[in-house]
Amino acid sequence: MIDNTSPNTYDELPYHGISYTLSHPDRLATIAALAGINAPPVASCRVLELGCASGNNLIPMAAGLPHSTFVGIDFSQRQIAEGQAIIEELGLGNITLKHLDIREIDETFGQFDYIIAHGVYSWVPPDVRDHLLAVCKRNLTPNGVAFVSYNTYPGWHLSGMLRDILLYHTRNTSDPEQRVTESMALLRLLADTGSPKRTLFGNVVSECADLFHEYLDAAHSQGRHVMLAYDLLARVNEPVYFSQFMDHASRHGLQYLADAEFQSMFFWDAPEHVKHAVRTMTTSTVELEQYLDFFYGRTFRRTLLCHADRVVDRRLKWETLRSMCMRSRAISTDAQSELHSTTAVEFRGPNTGATFSVEHPITKAALIVLAERWPEAVPFEALLDEARGRLNRSEQHLFADQQQEAVYLGANLLKAHCYSRDLVDLHTISPPIVTTASNYPVVSAVARIQARQGNELTNLYHELVNVDPTSRRLIQHCDGTHDRTALIDAMLELSTALAVAPEEDREAQAPLDRDAAAQAVDRMVESLIRSALLVK
Numbered sequence: 337m338i339d340n341t342s343p344n345t346y347d348e349l350p351y352h353g354i355s356y357t358l359s360h361p362d363r364l365a366t367i368a369a370l371a372g373i374n375a376p377p378v379a380s381c382r383v384l385e386l387g388c389a390s391g392n393n394l395i396p397m398a399a400g401l402p403h404s405t406f407v408g409i410d411f412s413q414r415q416i417a418e419g420q421a422i423i424e425e426l427g428l429g430n431i432t433l434k435h436l437d438i439r440e441i442d443e444t445f446g447q448f449d450y451i452i453a454h455g456v457y458s459w460v461p462p463d464v465r466d467h468l469l470a471v472c473k474r475n476l477t478p479n480g481v482a483f484v485s486y487n488t489y490p491g492w493h494l495s496g497m498l499r500d501i502l503l504y505h506t507r508n509t510s511d512p513e514q515r516v517t518e519s520m521a522l523l524r525l526l527a528d529t530g531s532p533k534r535t536l537f538g539n540v541v542s543e544c545a546d547l548f549h550e551y552l553d554a555a556h557s558q559g560r561h562v563m564l565a566y567d568l569l570a571r572v573n574e575p576v577y578f579s580q581f582m583d584h585a586s587r588h589g590l591q592y593l594a595d596a597e598f599q600s601m602f603f604w605d606a607p608e609h610v611k612h613a614v615r616t617m618t619t620s621t622v623e624l625e626q627y628l629d630f631f632y633g634r635t636f637r638r639t640l641l642c643h644a645d646r647v648v649d650r651r652l653k654w655e656t657l658r659s660m661c662m663r664s665r666a667i668s669t670d671a672q673s674e675l676h677s678t679t680a681v682e683f684r685g686p687n688t689g690a691t692f693s694v695e696h697p698i699t700k701a702a703l704i705v706l707a708e709r710w711p712e713a714v715p716f717e718a719l720l721d722e723a724r725g726r727l728n729r730s731e732q733h734l735f736a737d738q739q740q741e742a743v744y745l746g747a748n749l750l751k752a753h754c755y756s757r758d759l760v761d762l763h764t765i766s767p768p769i770v771t772t773a774s775n776y777p778v779v780s781a782v783a784r785i786q787a788r789q790g791n792e793l794t795n796l797y798h799e800l801v802n803v804d805p806t807s808r809r810l811i812q813h814c815d816g817t818h819d820r821t822a823l824i825d826a827m828l829e830l831s832t833a834l835a836v837a838p839e840e841d842r843e844a845q846a847p848l849d850r851d852a853a854a855q856a857v858d859r860m861v862e863s864l865i866r867s868a869l870l871v872k
């Protein structure tokens with residue numbers, strides 16, 4: 337099935353994907369649980385990734401879940417070979433990458449609890465798309481979850497204009513790298529064309545170009561400009577309406593479970609009358625989601641699917657949280673002073689600024705506990721106990737009985753999660769997080785390899801963390817064989833080298849003295865702990 341006669345563009349210009357937090361089995365199992373499906377336990381599951389490129393999404397998952405099994409397939413031999421080299425270096429025995437076409441997978445390939453297809457569906461020809469969904473049906477265990485991402489209309493029509501322009505602009509260039517360079521240059525010109533009397537067309541095109549350019553500029557050091565080759569310039573790029581995608585999935589015996597960006601399903605920002613109108617004009621979740629795309633012009637979706645015969649129940653129940661762990665770094669300036677009252681205080685998420693008002697004393701205490709224990713994910717019952725412990729006996733009248741407190745706490749945390757993961761994140765598993773600095777800090781082996789290539793590292797929650805260039809180099813020494821003194825020596829050596837030969841785009845700085853280097857090492861280790869990059 338693999339066509340070896342025509343060159344594979346992914347072999348010529350490899351696509352170095354990244355880790356996608358929302359595709360992690362823990363995220364899929366969490367959302368499945370919220371939708372009433374008891375998905376297989378993440379700590380011992382089987383995962384298949386279709387079009388896994390060089391395994392940058394799958395390898396960190398395999399490293400973090402040693403008792404689960406991972407199989408990735410891709411028809412680019414070069415990308416598979418690159419991934420296999422990393423797997424060998426890491427000595428991982430629970431992951432296999434295969435050079436294979438999606439169309440070659442049949443029932444003999446085995447059953448998987450989680451099937452991931454990120455960045456494939458709308459970028460492959462119709463027959464591959466069809467096989468992709470057939471695999472999601474045929475090779476998925478009864479309570480399994482499939483994750484499929486794709487570009488969506490009507491939002492992508494705007495990017496489609498840019499695609500047409502760039503395809504024309506690069507029509508005489510065949511070298512994929514050169515096509516990217518020429519397109520980047522044209523995008524810059526389009527973005528710069530900001531005359532005060534812009535036409536609607538001009539406005540839209542330069543807004544889009546601006547967006548792409550900003551994104552590609554920021555990501556350039558990671559080689560992510562290659563994404564341009566495989567999105568705007570891709571040989572195949574056929575966005576679909578969400579409803580079309582779901583029609584296709586249902587023809588394969590699959591049904592809609594939820595969006596991997598679960599919070600998007602609640603359209604919190606819409607005015608009340610709009611919410612009401614959309615709800616009355618739609619008769620199913622799929623229809624409602626389609627209208628949301630009309631309202632928000634969404635360009636990309638990550639859809640979770642399950643077998644059509646499963647009973648999906650999206651009515652949220654606080655009890656679901658009883659078997660989960662939660663994590664939060666939301667802060668309230670008044671929570672401590674109002675801990676013992678039922679006065680409402682506002683908690684704010686650190687990244688998005690999302691806010692959440694809390695009156696219930698135990699919930700206030702629980703959020704304080706979680707912020708202190710960050711980045712740990714704390715099991716619900718343990719959190720309830722610890723939160724109760726923060727309130728005095730004399731204040732027991734502020735809450736009813738243990739059961740009632742659990743209801744309030746569960747409902748509050750669930751509501752915060754449905755609003756924003758930046759307020760409360762939920763997990764079915766709790767990774768082995770390091771919370772105190774040891775004399776021999778160890779950064780995960782995966783992140784150490786990633787740090788050789790760039791500043792974006794995958795943490796134990798499968799999230800991307802940006803580290804500064806100095807930390808990125810010192811991380812190579814955080815392998816458990818260098819103690820604090822050795823790290824301070826390395827920091828001194830690095831700062832002396834940088835003073836003589838500063839990095840590109842950075843000004844020369846005087847070398848650090850030993851005290852300053854020690855402080856810098858302590859700050860770095862603290863930051864690695866807070867970023868969930870250290871392992872035991």
Ligand SMILES: C[S@@+](CC[C@H](N)C(=O)[O-])C[C@H]1O[C@@H](n2cnc3c(N)ncnc32)[C@H](O)[C@@H]1O
Binds near residue numbers: 346388438439
């Ligand atoms: C845009 S890349 C996405 C890579 C990765 N999943 C990500 O999102 O970062 C699409 C990938 O699908 C692979 N692919 C395309 N058609 C395929 C097929 N028929 N069988 C297997 N892999 C295929 C390509 O080789 C490429 O690695």
